[in-house]
Amino acid sequence: IRQQExxxxxxxxxxxxxxxxxxxxASDDVIEDMFESCGYTAAELDATIEGERxxxxxxxxxxxxxxxxxxxxxxxxxxxxxxxxPKDRRTAYDEALRKSPRVVQLESPPERFLRVSxxxxxxxxxxVCDYWLERKRIFxxxxxxxxxxxxxxxxxxxxxxxxxxxxxATILPPDKFDRAVFYVDRxxxxxxxxxxxxxxxxxxxxxxxxxxxxxxRNGWIGVLASPSDTKKVAAxxxxxxxxxxxxxxxxxxxxxxxxxxxxxxxxxxxxxCLNLWLTFARSWNFLNFRIRVHQSDRKEQLVQNMSxxxxxxxxxxxxxxxxADSHRARWYEQRLALEKERYAVREETTQSSVDDPRxxxxxxxGRDKQQLKRRLDALREMSEEYTTERELARLLSEVSAxxxxxxxxxxxxxxxxMLGRLGVHVVHEYENEREVIxxxxxxxxxxxxxxxxxxxxxxxxxxxxxxxxxxxxLTHSIVFLGRDPATRERLFxxxxxxxxxxxxxxxxxxxxxxxxxLQHLQLALQGKVALEESLGxxxxxxxxxxxxxxxxxxxxxxxxxxxxxxxxxxxxxxKLLRRx
Numbered sequence: 035i036r037q038q039e040x041x042x043x044x045x046x047x048x049x050x051x052x053x054x055x056x057x058x059x060a061s062d063d064v065i066e067d068m069f070e071s072c073g074y075t076a077a078e079l080d081a082t083i084e085g086e087r088x089x090x091x092x093x094x095x096x097x098x099x100x101x102x103x104x105x106x107x108x109x110x111x112x113x114x115x116x117x118x119x120p121k122d123r124r125t126a127y128d129e130a131l132r133k134s135p136r137v138v139q140l141e142s143p144p145e146r147f148l149r150v151s152x153x154x155x156x157x158x159x160x161x162v163c164d165y166w167l168e169r170k171r172i173f174x175x176x177x178x179x180x181x182x183x184x185x186x187x188x189x190x191x192x193x194x195x196x197x198x199x200x201x202x203a204t205i206l207p208p209d210k211f212d213r214a215v216f217y218v219d220r221x222x223x224x225x226x227x228x229x230x231x232x233x234x235x236x237x238x239x240x241x242x243x244x245x246x247x248x249x250x251r252n253g254w255i256g257v258l259a260s261p262s263d264t265k266k267v268a269a270x271x272x273x274x275x276x277x278x279x280x281x282x283x284x285x286x287x288x289x290x291x292x293x294x295x296x297x298x299x300x301x302x303x304x305x306x307c308l309n310l311w312l313t314f315a316r317s318w319n320f321l322n323f324r325i326r327v328h329q330s331d332r333k334e335q336l337v338q339n340m341s342x343x344x345x346x347x348x349x350x351x352x353x354x355x356x357x358a359d360s361h362r363a364r365w366y367e368q369r370l371a372l373e374k375e376r377y378a379v380r381e382e383t384t385q386s387s388v389d390d391p392r393x394x395x396x397x398x399x400g401r402d403k404q405q406l407k408r409r410l411d412a413l414r415e416m417s418e419e420y421t422t423e424r425e426l427a428r429l430l431s432e433v434s435a436x437x438x439x440x441x442x443x444x445x446x447x448x449x450x451x452m453l454g455r456l457g458v459h460v461v462h463e464y465e466n467e468r469e470v471i472x473x474x475x476x477x478x479x480x481x482x483x484x485x486x487x488x489x490x491x492x493x494x495x496x497x498x499x500x501x502x503x504x505x506x507x508l509t510h511s512i513v514f515l516g517r518d519p520a521t522r523e524r525l526f527x528x529x530x531x532x533x534x535x536x537x538x539x540x541x542x543x544x545x546x547x548x549x550x551x552l553q554h555l556q557l558a559l560q561g562k563v564a565l566e567e568s569l570g571x572x573x574x575x576x577x578x579x580x581x582x583x584x585x586x587x588x589x590x591x592x593x594x595x596x597x598x599x600x601x602x603x604x605x606x607x608x609k610l611l612r613r614x
Contacts (some may be wrong), residue, residue: 085323088253088291090346091211104153111155113146119159126166130179137181140376141241142166150251150287161287168285172233182238183373192225194234202227203235206257206363208346212250213291216240217358221261221352229276236277242285244370245488253289259351260297262349284393292324294343297356298331460516461610468514468522468606477506482555488560497599503555505598509605516613 116124131138142165147158170178173189180189184198199202200222206215216239220227243249281290330340333355337347350356479500483493493499508514514524515536523538557563 038482041350047264054560056300067279082323089324089326089343091209091213095392105148108148108155108158109144110151112148112158113153115159116162119163123160124163126170126178128161129175130166130169134179134181137179138166141182146244146250147287161284164283165285168280172230172280177222181373181377182241182379184370185373190234191231192239194238197222197224197227197231197235198238199366201222201359201362201366204365205239206358206361206365207254208248208347209349211252212248213582214246214254215345215349216243216254216256217259217349217362218257219259219358221259221351221353221363223261223332225412229269233243233280236280240280240288243287244286249288253291255291256293257349258295259354260295262298262353275281292323292326294345295327295352296336296340297327297329298336298354307409333340358390360366370397407498410519454567464514464516464613465606468508471514471524472504472508474506476500479503479555482552483559485584486556486559489559502598505602513609514553515609 041215053323066189077252116127127138142162142163144158147161147165148155151157151161166178169189172178173180177189180187182189184190184195186195190198201219202222202224203216203218208214240254243254279287289324326343328336330336331340335354337350337355340346340350347356349358351358477500483489483500513527515527516521518525518538521538523540525536525538528535528537556565
């Protein structure tokens with residue numbers, strides 16, 4: 035699948051092309067066929083496709099562009115939503131706000147959480163509180179409110195600061211898809227790389243990524259480089275899953291897109307290190323389809339493999355043929371300078387004024403009841419307005435669906451009307467054709483009656499006899515079925531005792547058996563044979579055009595009686611229903 039995507043990009047000439055929502059790409063087709071044949075569910079298929087797109091860098095968020103008034107209303111709703119949350123939910127946030135208000139303002143700005151929550155201020159308020167609860171769990175109640183910085187006096191322990199300085203964890207330049215790169219080089223790890231220390235470093239790095247635009251919009255990629263000395267792998271590897279729990283909790287508002295493991299094929303690394311990491315990594319469903327392992331005995335091959343996923347030499351250590359070490363040192367110096375400037379101002383120790391809505395959330399005992407009532411009423415009104423907007427969006431979606439359904443119904447109605455008109459046309463065509471055949475047969479029989487000499491007195495004045503004979507023949511002997519759509523020949527169903535056969539006759543063909551029929555008819559009119567015997571011998575008879583005969587004198591054809599017309603119409607209806 036990955037190779038197909040690489041070939042597609044090479045053909046199009048643009049590695050950064052996005053395919054979000056695409057259904058006609060080779061990767062999706064291969065995955066869909068594979069999962070369908072193996073009996074997996076649709077949810078697992080969606081997770082696979084989403085994971086594959088994240089790994090290949092095909093799924094990126096578009097920048098949020100909202101009107102200023104919407105952003106201001108979201109900020110106001112965020113402050114009031116914080117005040118309305120239960121006290122036990124915001125305990126860690128309230129304590130950090132009371133002790134270090136500037137740290138809260140700098141390291142958990144409302145704008146960041148509103149953005150990742152799609153400006154739902156209720157969700158954003160809950161995520162801010164969860165952020166500080168997780169931060170308190172990791173750093174402890176005595177240090178969690180202090181600034182996250184790489185110098186003494188902050189929340190990080192001495193061991194964590196030393197490991198970051200050594201280059202165990204760092205942030206490298208974004209990849210080709212503008213995703214932040216969280217780089218871990220276990221070559222520089224010490225015995226302190228475990229437990230709380232490692233968790234503090236993970237929190238710090240993820241916090242630094244969340245401060246950048248690329249991390250918020252496109253998420254981050256993890257790159258884990260194995261150490262060159264495989265004897266120390268077992269001692270350095272403690273995959274207890276705590277960092278992944280932090281990632282999955284969503285306390286820090288950024289998404290992981292993929293995890294890449296790098297190793298040279300040496301000694302027993304795949305069995306000792308790789309298997310340990312994969313054991314814990316694959317226990318988390320959200321990483322099932324986002325892990326890629328790169329192993330090779332050549333550095334050039336590792337660089338080539340990583341380039342297929344949007345990486346460059348800047349994302350590999352020097353022992354693997356890259357330049358990540360120099361970027362790591364540069365990032366560390368830039369981070370020190372940024373933190374020095376950010377925390378240069380001395381934090382205020384006094385509490386904010388009561389007018390600050392966040393201060394209202396920390397002084398339940400001293401807030402004015404009327405002011406609290408007014409704010410809760412405003413919050414309720416804003417919540418109702420938000421609910422109304424959501425309901426309006428839902429109704430608009432339903433209207434759009436109904437409009438689409440109405441359009442389909444109109445198309446179906448037009449199609450049915452067309453079928454109805456076509457059916458009427460077929461009926462009229464059938465009736466006209468049958469009338470022509472009946473008229474031709476009537477005139478033919480009339481000519482035979484006129485040309486026959488020595489006609490029995492019984493048939494001499496029977497003017498309705500030709501019409502009766504023609505109608506009886508089309509009703510009981512042969513039945514007109516219409517024309518063949520392909521050959522345009524006339525189709526007839528011939529009845530012969532207990533069986534029926536279908537025959538086709540061209541317009542210019544003679545009627546099969548017409549001569550014998552006319553001869554029997556003349557003998558019947560002269561009384562030499564019974565009329566029933568002549569009618570019983572009507573086999574293969576299909577009338578097209580009247581037989582060219584020269585009557586001795588012309589007699590008008592009498593119209594059929596009421597009973598004949600009734601039987602004829604009834605027969606037409608039966609045959610028409612049978613044909614339809």
